[in-house]
Amino acid sequence: MAVEQPGRPRNTRERFQILGDLIYDKMFHNFVWQSIFRSGYPNTPRNQMLAVATNVFLHLHPTRIHRTHVKITHTYCLGGLTFFMFLMLTVTGVLLMFYYVPSVDRAYNDIQAIQTDVRFGQLMRNVHRWTAHGMVIFVFLHMFRVFYTGAYKAPREFNWVVGVILLVLTLLLSFTGYLLPWDQLALWAITVGHGIGGSAPYLGDETQLVLFGGFEIGQNALIRFYTLHVLALPLAAAIFMAVHFWRIRRDGGMARPL
Numbered sequence: 001m002a003v004e005q006p007g008r009p010r011n012t013r014e015r016f017q018i019l020g021d022l023i024y025d026k027m028f029h030n031f032v033w034q035s036i037f038r039s040g041y042p043n044t045p046r047n048q049m050l051a052v053a054t055n056v057f058l059h060l061h062p063t064r065i066h067r068t069h070v071k072i073t074h075t076y077c078l079g080g081l082t083f084f085m086f087l088m089l090t091v092t093g094v095l096l097m098f099y100y101v102p103s104v105d106r107a108y109n110d111i112q113a114i115q116t117d118v119r120f121g122q123l124m125r126n127v128h129r130w131t132a133h134g135m136v137i138f139v140f141l142h143m144f145r146v147f148y149t150g151a152y153k154a155p156r157e158f159n160w161v162v163g164v165i166l167l168v169l170t171l172l173l174s175f176t177g178y179l180l181p182w183d184q185l186a187l188w189a190i191t192v193g194h195g196i197g198g199s200a201p202y203l204g205d206e207t208q209l210v211l212f213g214g215f216e217i218g219q220n221a222l223i224r225f226y227t228l229h230v231l232a233l234p235l236a237a238a239i240f241m242a243v244h245f246w247r248i249r250r251d252g253g254m255a256r257p258l
């Protein structure tokens with residue numbers, strides 16, 4: 001009769017179990033892993049809350065939310081969709097930047113080349129353009145949702161104001177991007193904007209100088225719009241979005257019922 005030795009695996013299943021535990025131990029119970037991830041595996045309510053609270057990206061969200069918050073059927077998470085579009089625009093925008101030079105001699109041809117010569121260039125440009133239209137539509141729909149559910153009322157008034165800033169930034173991003181293809185559509189649209197700026201009471205000339213870098217639309221206007229479009233406005237939008245999301249948490253989560 002075989003004598004069972006304590007601690008030794010009795011069959012293949014147990015052997016695999018011991019091997020699995022060993023791999024798990026080596027991977028997760030070591031200095032490097034634990035210096036990055038402070039909480040344990042998120043399989044208990046406590047560890048799940050710690051995983052959210054100690055993660056740089058997730059910590060803006062509450063660790064616990066009401067059941068109705070995840071029922072997106074009520075709101076379509078329109079703010080979330082707007083944010084998703086912002087992320088898509090950032091990714092496709094960075095890819096477009098590899099091929100586009102903001103110079104009046106090159107801009108138009110570069111866009112043509114993106115459409116015809118660059119692999120997936122047309123897809124990249126179309127996704128960027130359509131997502132930009134989508135972001136404008138969705139930010140308005142999100143605002144209407146907030147308005148019609150009364151989610152702008154106390155204590156969320158400040159977040160409504162942050163939202164208005166985000167709305168303006170979204171429209172400015174859209175407007176500054178419109179000039180970049182340097183085609184007829186862009187040029188005449190900016191000519192209208194230039195005229196509107198110039199007709200500002202008392203400060204018309206100054207407005208044109210600041211926004212367009214001169215009294216005519218040319219290289220100065222293009223480089224200003226480009227810098228605003230790829231750097232200043234996205235950065236400002238990202239900062240205000242972080243405040244917006246953080247505020248939702250500070251204001252006791254989202255308004256209910258949604």
Ligand code: HEM
Nearest residue numbers: 077078079080082083143151159160163164166167254255
């Ligand atoms: C780039 C633009 C914006 C982004 C990415 C954004 C994102 C979000 C997200 C993800 C939420 C969580 C709830 C949801 O998805 O519906 C939210 C809530 C909220 N947003 Fe926005 N938002 C933007 C613009 C606006 C605008 C234009 C307003 C109003 C003028 C606004 C006012 C609010 C308010 C008051 C809440 C809290 C709603 C509640 O507690 O139910 N946001 N936003």
